[in-house]
Amino acid sequence: MRKLTLLLLSAFAVVSHAADLTITAANVVPSNNAVVRYATAGATIAAGQLIYLDAADVDVNNFGKAKLSDANGAVALRVVEGIAVNSASSGQRISYVSHDPALVIAASGLTTNMVLISSGTAGGIAPVADLTTGWFLHAVAVVKNATTVYFRAPGLVSSAAN
Numbered sequence: 001m002r003k004l005t006l007l008l009l010s011a012f013a014v015v016s017h018a019a020d021l022t023i024t025a026a027n028v029v030p031s032n033n034a035v036v037r038y039a040t041a042g043a044t045i046a047a048g049q050l051i052y053l054d055a056a057d058v059d060v061n062n063f064g065k066a067k068l069s070d071a072n073g074a075v076a077l078r079v080v081e082g083i084a085v086n087s088a089s090s091g092q093r094i095s096y097v098s099h100d101p102a103l104v105i106a107a108s109g110l111t112t113n114m115v116l117i118s119s120g121t122a123g124g125i126a127p128v129a130d131l132t133t134g135w136f137l138h139a140v141a142v143v144k145n146a147t148t149v150y151f152r153a154p155g156l157v158s159s160a161a162n
Contacts, residue, residue, distance in 0.1 A: 020124040021116070023048030027106035027147075028085050034100035037081075039066040041088040048105060049123030050140065050153075051096055052079040066094050068123035071135040078136045080118050080153040083125075099152050106147040116141040116149065 025047035030036060042057050042065025053064030066084070070077040082096035083103070097103060107125075118138040119126035131137060141149040 020119045020121050020126045020130070021105070021107040021109065023105050023107045023125070025087050027104065028083070029104040030085055030097050030100050031102035031104070034097045034103065036085065036095055037098055039063060039094055039096065041065065041090055041092050041094045042067045044089050045084045045094055045123065046087045047084050048107075048125075049084050050080045050118050050125060051082055051084055051094070051123070052077060053081050065090075066096065069118050069138075070120065070122045071118040071138060072120040073122070077122075078118070078138065080138055080140055082153045083140070083151060084123075097151060097153075101150050102144065103141070103149050103151040104147050105149055110143045110146050110149070112143055112145060114143040115139055116143065 028047040039053060040059040040063070042054055045051060045066060045068060050069040051066040052069045054067045055064045057065045059065055069080045082098040085095045085097055088094040115128040116125050116139070117128050117131060118140060119130060120132070120135050125140065128139065140153055141151045143149050
């Protein structure tokens with residue numbers, strides 16, 4: 001835990017800003033140890049995008065529909081329930097991972113121990129170095145190697161905007 005805290009603190013000192021990760025939907029592969037959940041999509045969602053469950057828009061079973069998380073959006077949007085592992089249009093069933101110690105996302109630019117956060121782009125994932133004014137910090141993953149991350153939602157969350 002101390003190592004992660006130091007890593008997070010050192011990452012905040014980085015001033016340069018990179019773009020959100022580019023994740024190819026077909027490259028999102030949960031491990032055998034993943035916690036996979038299901039919901040009804042309330043928007044068009046691609047595999048690899050972060051989602052929240054909208055309590056104000058429920059399906060026939062009275063469960064919140066999956067929509068895209070947003071680090072600088074309204075309170076409900078800043079929550080991350082998981083990462084989509086399949087693509088879906090509004091009204092279709094979507095699978096998402098809430099925890100996976102070895103989630104393959106195979107995004108370019110991943111480096112070991114990089115901390116990943118919810119971005120200000122709906123559904124996006126960004127390196128913590130991208131944290132900017134108006135974003136609420138929500139750490140969701142730590143990179144294990146060039147293709148794999150340790151993913152956990154909800155992760156570490158800040159109650160105040162940067």
